[in-house]
Amino acid sequence: MTDITPSDTQYRAIAAIKAWFENDTARRQVFRLFGYAGTGKSTVLKFALDELGLEPHRGGEDGEACVPGVVTATFTGKAALVLRRKGTPARTIHSLIYSVIEAMRQAVADMKRPRFALNPKSDAAHAKLIVLDEVSMVGEEMARDL
8 A cells, every 4th residue: 555554553443443344333333543643543544444445435426326435524624635635535524414505585694604404315325434534523413414
């Protein structure tokens, strides 16, 4: 994959992710990986996805068939940009699960406040795995929607 060799701690995290995904997702839908900035969480993720043979999700756009895979989403656009620069396709959670409701008639005061609804055709609906960065920033309502 790269010139990087995971540390023993990272190898244990990779093994734990693999074991969870292959054996425990029916009982436990969520796996949490914690670590301070710069400790290699993104590296662990890349190695784990390689171990699992998972590719980025490709939605059925322009008549193409949907190829379920991994969707990576973040709470902020800046975090998504950082991940994309590191080679991980990422987007915001909002763009993943919501669509903007277009209102034909809105009061002028409401025009600056977009309204969102769950998007039933979201990539999240068909993905094999959803990876969330900055999940501690996700509030209760968004967590329910996810």
